[in-house]
Amino acid sequence: MTVMPTAxxxxxxxxxxxxxxxxxxxxxxxxxxxxxxxxxxxYLFVTTAFKTNEDINSWPMRLIxxxxxxxxxxxAWELAPFGQFLINSxxxxxxxxxxxxxxxxxxxxxxxxxxxxxxRWLFVFMLGALMVPGHVTLLxxxxxxxxxxxxxxxxxxxxxxxxxxxxxxxxxxxFRSLPYEVLEAAQIDGAGHLRTIWSFIMPMxxxxxxxxxxxxxxxxxxxxxxxxxxxxxxxxxxxxxxxLYLKENDGINDWGALMAGTLFVVLPxxxxxxxxxxxxxxxxxxxALRR
Amino acid sequence: xxxxxxSRRRLLTAATAAAAGLALNACAGRSxxxxxxxxxxxxxxxxxxxxxxxxxxxxxxxAEVLQxxxxxxxxxxxxxxxxxxxxxxxxxxxxxxxxxFAVAQVPDLVTLSDVNWNxxxxxxxxxxxxxxxxxxxxxxxxxxxxxxxxxxRNEIYWLPWARSTPLFYYNKEIFAGAGxxxxxxxxxxxxxxxxxxxxxxxxxxxxxxxxxxxxxDDWYFQGSAWAFGGAYSDGMTSKLASEETIAALEFxxxxxxxxxxxxxxxxxNGDFASGVAATICTSTGALTSLLKxxxxxxxxxxxxxxxxxxxxxxxSGLAIMRNSTKERKQATWELVKYLAQTGAPEWSLxxxxxxxxxxxxxxxxxxxxxxxxxxxxVAQDQLSRARPPDTMRRYVNELISEMLIxxxxxxxxxxxxxxTLREAVRNLDPAVQRVMxxxxxxxxx
Numbered sequence: 001m002t003v004m005p006t007a008x009x010x011x012x013x014x015x016x017x018x019x020x021x022x023x024x025x026x027x028x029x030x031x032x033x034x035x036x037x038x039x040x041x042x043y044l045f046v047t048t049a050f051k052t053n054e055d056i057n058s059w060p061m062r063l064i065x066x067x068x069x070x071x072x073x074x075x076a077w078e079l080a081p082f083g084q085f086l087i088n089s090x091x092x093x094x095x096x097x098x099x100x101x102x103x104x105x106x107x108x109x110x111x112x113x114x115x116x117x118x119x120r121w122l123f124v125f126m127l128g129a130l131m132v133p134g135h136v137t138l139l140x141x142x143x144x145x146x147x148x149x150x151x152x153x154x155x156x157x158x159x160x161x162x163x164x165x166x167x168x169x170x171x172x173x174x175f176r177s178l179p180y181e182v183l184e185a186a187q188i189d190g191a192g193h194l195r196t197i198w199s200f201i202m203p204m205x206x207x208x209x210x211x212x213x214x215x216x217x218x219x220x221x222x223x224x225x226x227x228x229x230x231x232x233x234x235x236x237x238x239x240x241x242x243x244l245y246l247k248e249n250d251g252i253n254d255w256g257a258l259m260a261g262t263l264f265v266v267l268p269x270x271x272x273x274x275x276x277x278x279x280x281x282x283x284x285x286x287x288a289l290r291r
Numbered sequence: 292x293x294x295x296x297x298s299r300r301r302l303l304t305a306a307t308a309a310a311a312g313l314a315l316n317a318c319a320g321r322s323x324x325x326x327x328x329x330x331x332x333x334x335x336x337x338x339x340x341x342x343x344x345x346x347x348x349x350x351x352x353x354a355e356v357l358q359x360x361x362x363x364x365x366x367x368x369x370x371x372x373x374x375x376x377x378x379x380x381x382x383x384x385x386x387x388x389x390x391x392f393a394v395a396q397v398p399d400l401v402t403l404s405d406v407n408w409n410x411x412x413x414x415x416x417x418x419x420x421x422x423x424x425x426x427x428x429x430x431x432x433x434x435x436x437x438x439x440x441x442x443x444r445n446e447i448y449w450l451p452w453a454r455s456t457p458l459f460y461y462n463k464e465i466f467a468g469a470g471x472x473x474x475x476x477x478x479x480x481x482x483x484x485x486x487x488x489x490x491x492x493x494x495x496x497x498x499x500x501x502x503x504x505x506x507x508d509d510w511y512f513q514g515s516a517w518a519f520g521g522a523y524s525d526g527m528t529s530k531l532a533s534e535e536t537i538a539a540l541e542f543x544x545x546x547x548x549x550x551x552x553x554x555x556x557x558x559x560n561g562d563f564a565s566g567v568a569a570t571i572c573t574s575t576g577a578l579t580s581l582l583k584x585x586x587x588x589x590x591x592x593x594x595x596x597x598x599x600x601x602x603x604x605x606x607s608g609l610a611i612m613r614n615s616t617k618e619r620k621q622a623t624w625e626l627v628k629y630l631a632q633t634g635a636p637e638w639s640l641x642x643x644x645x646x647x648x649x650x651x652x653x654x655x656x657x658x659x660x661x662x663x664x665x666x667x668x669v670a671q672d673q674l675s676r677a678r679p680p681d682t683m684r685r686y687v688n689e690l691i692s693e694m695l696i697x698x699x700x701x702x703x704x705x706x707x708x709x710x711t712l713r714e715a716v717r718n719l720d721p722a723v724q725r726v727m728x729x730x731x732x733x734x735x736x
Contacts, residue, residue, distance in 0.1 A: 057584055059565035060497060079351055139393060146394025152330040228383055229390055232344075232376045233331040244379030245350045250455065250576030250606075251643070252560040252584045254351065 049073070049259040056255050072256035076246060079257065082264055084235055085242035088157075090268075092227075092238060093220040096158045100216040101209060104167035109197055111168070112175035113183070123172075129165040135225065142229055152232045161220065167212040174208035175201060210279040214272070221269050239265045326397045326614040329376070337365065337372035341622045344398040345375050348384040348607065349453070349642075352580075356641040360634040364626060367633075371622045381407065381607065392416070397612040399623040404607045405440070408449045409685045411610065413729045418611040420447040423624045432631060434647045440679040441608055443734055448610060450627065451647040453638070455576040455606040456677045457511050458670050459595065463588045465494050465569040475592020479518065479542055482570070482595050486552035494566050503556035503568035504543065504702050509694035510605050511572050513680050514594055515539045517601030523690070524683035527723065527730060532713045539597075540701055540708035548705045555702040563589075575670040576606065579643030582664070591666035593673050602677040606644060645671060686730055689722040 023031075048056060049072055051065045076082065110116070111123055141160040150156035178201070186200050202209065227238045243265055246258045273280075329344055349357050354377060361373050378384035381404040388411070391397055403411065411417050424430050430438060433451055441449030459475045466473060469492045476482040486501035493499075505511055516522055519542065521535030530536060546553040554568075560577055562568045564584045572594060573581075581589070594602055609630070611623050630638075636654035639646040646652045661668040684690050693715045700706040 053584060054586065057561065057564045059495075059562075059567050079355065139390060142390050143393050146396065149330075151394070151396070228379075229387055232329050233374070234377050235332050237377075241379060244383070245354060245377060247379065248351045248580060249349055249353055249380065249453075250574045251580030252564055252577065253558075257351075 045259055045262065048255055049263050051256055053254070053256060057252075069256075072254075072260035073263075075254065076257040076261040076264070080242050080245040080261070081234065082239070082242060082261065085237055085239045086264065088154075088236060089221060089239040089265075091154060092157050093217055095154070096161055096220040097213055097217045099158065099162040100164045100167060100220075101213045103162055104164050104171050104212055105197065105202070105209065107168045108171035108175055109193070109201060111172050114193075126165050126168060129163075130169060138225065138229065141226075145230060151230060152236050154236075156230045157227055157236075157238070160226065161223070164212070164216060167216060170212055171205065171208055174205050178204050207279045207282040210276055214276055214280050217272065218269055326392075326395045326612070328615065328619065329391060329396045329398050331374050331376060333372060333374060340370055340372040341618060343371055343373045343400065343619065343622050343626050345373055345626070346378060346384055346388065346398045346401045347375050348378050348381045348402050348404070350377070350379055353453075353642050356638060360630065360637055363633065364629045367629065368625075371625055373626050397615055399612060399615060399619055400626060401610055401612065402452065402607045403449065403610050405605050405680065406685055406691060407688075408441070408608065408610055410688060412443065412448055413686070413726070413733060415733075416613055417448045418613040418620060420450065420611065420624075421445070423627075428628055428632070432649055434652070434674070436674065436677060436679075437604065437608075437647050440604060441610075444736075449608045450610070450631070452609045452630070452635075453576070453606045453642065453644045454604060454608065454647050455574045455644055456602050456604055456670070456673060457514055457572045457594055458575045458578070458666075458673065459570065459572055459592045460563060460581065461570040461590050461592065462494075462563070462566060462568075463590050465489075465492070465499055465566070466590075468492065468494065469569075473590065475590070476595045479515065479595045479597050483542070483546055483550065483552075486546065486550055489569060490552065494569075497567070499567060499569050500552055500554050501568075502546065502553040502570050502572075503559040503562045504547065504553055504698075505559045505571075505573070506555045506699045506702050507695065509684075509691055509698055510603060510680070512539070512543075512694065512698060513603045513684060514572075514601040515543070515597075517603070518595065518597040518599060519601075520598045523681035523694075526682055526735075527686070527727065529683060529716050529719070529723070530681075531719075532709070532716050537709045537712055540697075540712065542597075544701050544705065544708055547702055555699070560584075574605065575673075576642065576644050578666055578670060579641075582666075589666075591669045593669070593676065600676045602673055603680045604677045605680075643667075645674065683723070686734070687719065687722050687726055690719060693719055 047063075047065055050068045050070070051062075052067055052069050052071070055062050055065045055067070107126075111119065111126075137160075145151060145156045145160065148156075150159070182200060182204075183196060186196050191199065222240060223238070224240045228241050231237055231241075243258070243261050246261050247253060328342065331342075331344060333342055345361065347354065347357055358375060361375055364371075364373055376398065378387060381402075384402070385404075385407050388398075388401060392414075397416075408417070421430070430447060434454075437451035437454050438447065441447055441451065461475060463473060465471075469489050471485050471488060476485060482501065489499065489501050491498075513523060516536045516539045519535050519539035521533050521537070521539055522530040523536075524530050543553070547555065556562045556568065559568065559571045559573055560581060563571045563573070564581060566587065578591070594600065609627060611620055611627070631648050632650050635646070635648040635651040636657060638644065639651045640654070640657055640660060646654070646657055651657060657667075661671065679685070697711045697715050700711050701708055
């Protein structure tokens with residue numbers, strides 16, 4: 001997601017007013033240039049979705065379109081069943097994210113607070129999983145899912161991704177920084193593990209959990225290779241794959257329709273991200289990760 | 292046409308394909324009918340029919356055209372239901388197909404591009420088709436040049452469908468403005484001379500270049516290598532570093548870096564449509580969309596020659612998967628017949644791919660279109676000069692990616708053609724050695 005660095009970068013700038021001194025002119029210039037680097041492509045992307053083909057194909061480039069049209073959205077929607085893709089993406093991303101977060105919380109809780117034999121080695125083992133690129137396990141996962149007869153199903157799309165080593169690690173580090181006295185007090189008052197997690201750990205680690213959830217959501221939403229391999233029929237495809245259905249095999253691309261389709265893909269997560277961005281900044285920049 | 296670019300996604304899919312290649316090797320010599328059909332979705336009203344799964348790599352408008360044809364097939368009879376499963380491009384389909392062998396599930400009919408069907412042939416995954424033809428539907432129903440490309444040791448494995456060749460396109464408005472004749476250049480040398488004449492000419496207020504080069508596809512260079520008297524290979528003997536092939540690449544280098552009248556474009560079709568490039572060589576399959584996208588008149592001509600013509604065939608064809616049941620294959624053949632007899636004219640007419648069956652070549656609708664838009668006729672006439680790409684380009688998968696590196700080095704960084712081509716030959720040697728035993732056993736004449 002390209003919005004991530006901008007959001008993080010503008011945050012300190014917004015807090016600037018505490019500082020009575022004005023920023024030097026070159027600082028402002030540098031900020032404007034940096035902003036342009038991020039906003040330029042975004043501007044082109046969004047305007048192209050509303051431009052007519054004539055405006056898109058003209059040279060020199062028309063930065064300000066001569067006329068605006070919604071035609072591209074209609075074309076994109078007609079060329080591929082985006083409604084179905086959207087439903088699939090929402091189902092996969094929502095269920096996938098919830099399962100990922102629940103698993104990450106419970107695993108991280110166990111690693112952080114429960115004594116059990118071989119804990120240290122298991123933890124190192126889990127960290128090792130962080131180092132393995134997803135594509136190494138791709139074919140193995142595919143064969144497993146194939147033998148379980150789950151190809152071309154929601155379960156097949158979701159299951160291989162629900163264990164998140166990164167999420168577990170991030171939450172584990174956050175849990176370790178929580179005041180242990182509170183948990184001890186809860187234990188003395190008779191709270192079991194589930195009660196401890198639900199009433200103490202979760203409220204105290206809200207930023208970290210939201211961060212893990214958001215990263216999981218964006219991962220699931222943008223995932224391309226796995227859904228491509230594991231689904232067959234058009235009605236099971238997700239948005240990122242559906243988007244490529246708009247690219248021409250031969251000849252000139254209908255960039256307007258492609259960008260309109262891209263807007264369908266990007267808009268939902270962007271909105272979620274904007275709503276939750278203050279948590280994600282707090283979660284990542286706060287005590288969660290001591291890198 | 293195989294558009295290959297080095298995007299991250301592409302690389303990832305390629306990596307998947309490589310991993311799945313291992314699985315593909317394991318499928319040779321399996322008994323017939325032991326692979327299941329891939330899962331999918333069948334509407335209730337067709338549930339009782341024999342299901343045939345067609346894996347299509349056609350996207351966007353072409354996908355719509357194919358769906359219409361298949362809808363026609365499903366309505367035309369009561370025994371077979373064809374389900375299209377759609378993949379965004381040949382590379383994506385290739386990765387998925389290779390992976391499918393790992394779980395012993397295959398589709399029935401697959402669109403495979405001209406450079407990746409051979410891989411499945413070497414893995415003995417394709418059904419030999421000669422035995423299916425009968426008096427009512429004979430092999431000579433297909434265009435002989437294209438059919439020959441899918442024939443190995445007198446057995447047909449791959450049928451022509453979405454076939455194309457490169458074609459020379461020129462912007463008539465620019466040509467007229469710069470005082471150039473209204474025709475394509477006879478030779479590459481003439482093209483370069485015209486480039487000199489175009490120097491300093493401004494089209495709609497902006498300077499133009501004579502030719503935009505495509506760095507994501509080595510198909511066009513395969514053609515110009517022939518035109519200069521060179522080749523990629525003779526059988527499985529590399530000709531990449533031959534004097535003539537080097538001369539062809541040196542021509543491109545000089546055109547780009549000495550004359551400054553050609554350049555490496557990221558999207559040749561887009562640049563042509565916006566009038567930045569006066570001429571391009573691009574697939575005949577792009578003709579329909581270029582006609583739609585341009586607001587000026589453009590001409591089509593045969594590819595320039597040098598010492599001889601050089602026109603490679605490209606695009607994709609259809610193959611039936613071998614490891615499925617007899618009933619499935621027979622039903623698939625019914626679909627193939629329908630596609631060739633009824634679907635082919637509609638397909639060529641609406642997509643712009645070359646007519647490759649007698650049904651399409653004789654179609655009055657296509658003749659009428661060619662008379663109205665002569666560019667289509669030029670594309671069709673050039674067919675008599677076309678021939679399949681060199682053996683090594685078809686059987687050694689690494690060759691294309693290696694050639695893309697060569698082209699990009701020379702086109703963008705002005706590298707020495709002779710040196711880069713010699714390096715490519717050295718890099719390719721292990722891959723050639725690896726393919727050799729299988730090639731000797733299954734293909735070599």
